[in-house]
Amino acid sequence: MRRALALAGLLALAGCGDDATVSGGEQPRLVVSAASSLKEALTACAKDFPDATVRLQFAGSDELAAQIRQGVPVDVFAAANAKLPDELAAERKLEQPVTFASNQLVLAVPADGGKVDSLAALERSGVALAIGAEGVPVGDYTRAVLGRLGEERSEAVLANVRSNEPDVKGIVGKLTQGAVDAGFVYASDVEAAGGELRAIELPAELEPTATYGAGVVTAAEQPDAAEAFVDDLLAGGCHEALLAAGFGEP
């Protein structure tokens, strides 16, 4: 009886680890933690990745890095900057990272007009703005841009911030719901919003380089497939998908 119960318990545990959506065959399962801004591109290409069944999870890059530090079992980490992968590599949590894409930070506004038509308009009082929280790559890029505007202008813009969102999708959501008049997101996010948003490009001298870094997690359970996936990000189906989604070469 006890043995039967113990067996049932083990089966229940095993059941938890099993993914019902995995299609038949003996494909290894690869867990990829990726920045929110990569969602559309990677969702499109992961299905065609030949070496493994890819399971994607998206969140703010800093949250994902914190998870890896806490030992959450992940095979690949793809971040919206090079800083977080470099930090993880220095802590020996990540194998040598590579940069695989770049993105453009833009000012996004509703496609059907609104209060904001330029960067300068953000300084007006009464304008509502959503940006990324500090520590989230999109939030850090945004603060870098604002910093280059000079203290006075930067403070005027920051005074209009109504929400510090934990990831870039939160900013897009606040924009498409009409909760804010403008937000700093990536060019690829405006692309992904399917016509609901319009991008106002930033002057070249303000533009930060948003470089995307990725690496194989040191504790990866599928190091070979993980390596292959990082290669695919660099030059493969996923790299093509990124370019199609509005990303640039690194």
Added chain:
Amino acid sequence: MSGWFGVLLAVALAAALTFLTLPIVAIFAQQPPGELVDALGEEGALDALWLSLRTTAAALALILMIGTPAAYLLATRRFRGRAGLITLIELPLVLPPAVAGIALLAAVGPSTLLGRAARDAGLQLTLATAGVVVALTFVAAPFYLRQAIAAFEAIDPTLLDASRTLGASPARTFWRVAIPTALPGLLAGTALALGRALGEFGATLMFAGSFQGVTQTVPLAIYDRFATDFTAALALSAVLVAVSAAILLSVKLVRGPDAIAR
């Protein structure tokens, strides 16, 4: 209860207890208590605690003022559709927080008729403190209503009849007889609603956003710090654990000393 069955029960209890208490103990064990207290001194953490206190108090005031008479009506009158009405009221109880957030955006979001009317009337909801209160009220009210209905239903009807026969008006009966008699149940409901409101996360983030001092309540501040400052996240979590434990204990106290012994 001897032999293998007794052992089985004991093992099950030990497993449940370990599973449920270990994560909570770990919050306090990861860092020395001094560091946790220091982390609370940070300005953002205090802002979050103060905001959570204010918004929860406002939500509870709304819930008590409107919920108490509403629950009284539902508990003391029998009419067609009453069971359906109670089910509707209880629905947010089992609703996932993300659904609550989407529902609020769809109902009173900035691009809706109601949301626009509220803004024109000078009441900003989304990305404002008032929006946090709306989110907390929406998710916490059913906890109070459920308990309050049960508490009013448990009053011996002859007691209310006697009050009326002795010449008290319905309003006076409600104030002087029904509320004092149902008080333990009402307080228990208040405590449950308080706990739910303090812990609200998803609906607040989606509907009200996250901004220090305006909409960033303690759970949002914990999420915000989780990646950048784990110690601060632990410290704020520890505060919520302590408050939750106090709420639970007070519910049991209100329900009588037996409830603790039990």
